[in-house]
Amino acid sequence: MFRFVLEKMCGFIKTGVRTDKGFKEVHLTTVAKALFEHCGIDVSSTQVYNHPRKWRQRWITITRLRDLSEAQWCDDSKCIILERSPKDVEFLNVPIANYDEMHTIFSFSLATDKYAAACDGAFADDELVAFTNMIFAVKDFAQAIRDNKPTYMHPDLYNTVMDMLGFPRRVSWWR
Incomplete structure (x- = not known):
């Protein structure tokens, strides 16, 4: 049966x-x-x-x-x-x-x-190349974001922002 x-x-x-x-x-x-x-x-x-x-x-x-x-x-x-x-x-x-x-x-x-890509078999050669290229592109993009973070901050910026209305007096994540 x-x-x-x-x-x-x-x-x-x-x-x-x-x-x-x-x-x-x-x-x-x-x-x-x-x-x-x-x-x-x-x-x-x-x-x-x-x-x-x-x-x-x-x-x-x-x-x-x-x-x-x-x-x-x-x-x-x-x-x-x-x-x-x-x-x-x-x-x-x-x-x-x-x-x-x-x-x-x-x-x-x-x-x-x-x-994981197809139940009939592993990646085809062209799919593997495209997937590998995508990995490198994402890594390059992430590195570009890391490289462009601001490195200079004016010493009075934090105090000026904290003195503005609407901001809490203590923000622990800023410093």
Whole structure:
């Protein structure tokens, strides 16, 4: 049943019907009806909407484990090879069930580490050059602001301003 629901949601994504906030009500209802026809299980669109929560939590754990520097990834068997904590043992050194479906459904919203620009891969060369140039431009701009701060202040300026009406007598941040 889980695989059936995930496959239906993947089918919707591949046709481009998912919004940035998830699936529309009409698509959730379609999955609920298809599940009833396939398995005879009567579920509501709300239950279909809540179904991916468990799978999303699994996906978050899987992506965290994959991004560990000591982890190795076997793309053929969809398996994380790692000696790690016992709480993550269900995802380690065994093929991950429904990995492709979880990747299709959840990967768009989990931009992490080297995939922060696009979920399909790392920065392209031209994007990397543009990003690097932007970093240098911002650093140069910040340095120009630091270089142009006033270095001279008339010795009587503070007392003159403090004697004006409307200013408090004691301003600690000025001196």
